[in-house]
Amino acid sequence: MRLLFLGDMVGRTGRTAVWDRLPGLISDFRLDFVVVNGENAAGGFGITEDIFRATIESGADVVTTGNHVWDQREALVFADREDRFLRPVNYPAGTPGSGTGLYEARNGARVLVANVMGRVFMHPELDDPFTAGARVLEDCPLGGGADAVIFDFHAEATSEKMCFGHFVDGKASLVVGTHTHCPTADHQILAGGTAYMSDAGMCGDYDSSLGMEKEEPLNRFLSKVPKTRFEAATGPATICGLAVEISDSTGLAEKIAPLRLGPRLSEAVPDFW
Numbered sequence: 001m002r003l004l005f006l007g008d009m010v011g012r013t014g015r016t017a018v019w020d021r022l023p024g025l026i027s028d029f030r031l032d033f034v035v036v037n038g039e040n041a042a043g044g045f046g047i048t049e050d051i052f053r054a055t056i057e058s059g060a061d062v063v064t065t066g067n068h069v070w071d072q073r074e075a076l077v078f079a080d081r082e083d084r085f086l087r088p089v090n091y092p093a094g095t096p097g098s099g100t101g102l103y104e105a106r107n108g109a110r111v112l113v114a115n116v117m118g119r120v121f122m123h124p125e126l127d128d129p130f131t132a133g134a135r136v137l138e139d140c141p142l143g144g145g146a147d148a149v150i151f152d153f154h155a156e157a158t159s160e161k162m163c164f165g166h167f168v169d170g171k172a173s174l175v176v177g178t179h180t181h182c183p184t185a186d187h188q189i190l191a192g193g194t195a196y197m198s199d200a201g202m203c204g205d206y207d208s209s210l211g212m213e214k215e216e217p218l219n220r221f222l223s224k225v226p227k228t229r230f231e232a233a234t235g236p237a238t239i240c241g242l243a244v245e246i247s248d249s250t251g252l253a254e255k256i257a258p259l260r261l262g263p264r265l266s267e268a269v270p271d272f273w
Contacts, residue, residue, distance in 0.1 A: 010211030011232025046071030118155025201240030238262025
């Protein structure tokens with residue numbers, strides 16, 4: 001199975017870059033399944049239903065989120081009726097929406113996607129992500145209920161992401177980190193066969209501060225006094241993500257490579273597709 005995961009879309013420039021490029025990527029790479037993190041798609045803060053639907057229409061199979069999931073209040077409403085929209089699974093019982101979903105890939109495979117949020121340096125502090133992850137795998141194990149298992153681990157601390165990867169190694173196809181917006185160079189297949197990357201990066205303008213216009217973040221570092229609100233940067237976007245080839249027989253990863261397309265970072269395209 002050919003899987004593409006794209007990091008956090010930030011603002012208009014990030015989401016439109018994904019909408020423009022994703023159909024061609026699906027066609028050129030013959031992708032079976034696509035996951036996109038959309039929690040910063042609406043001006044850098046949350047996601048609207050229109051943006052969610054446009055992302056699905058561009059070819060994404062699932063849209064994951066994170067700590068900004070409820071920044072746009074309408075998400076509290078549409079989360080319950082959109083089964084391809086995921087919020088972190090470790091929110092308390094009764095929270096709108098779902099943190100997991102089982103989907104059919106273009107090749108017919110059953111793909112379980114789970115959105116988990118870390119607790120170190122994160123707000124709000126949710127339930128234990130490790131316990132939540134174990135429960136996800138117990139309910140729908142790899143090779144049993146699912147042919148592939150994907151975790152979007154939305155967290156700040158690299159150590160927490162790495163430990164979660166090792167925690168589910170051999171029981172998941174992929175653990176990929178989101179939230180920090182900076183693509184890491186540690187993409188690898190762990191000892192048990194789980195693909196891992198600490199952060200997929202973002203789809204947005206990298207001439208910025210994590211996708212936001214850099215003047216106000218810089219001002220706050222220098223003066224400690226806010227002058228204005230953060231605004232999403234509007235320059236040309238670079239798309240960042242991760243390509244994974246998953247075994248049809250075991251559900252474990254066989255190949256992994258970063259994807260970077262755009263004007264700001266060195267481009268990278270998987271050479272195995």
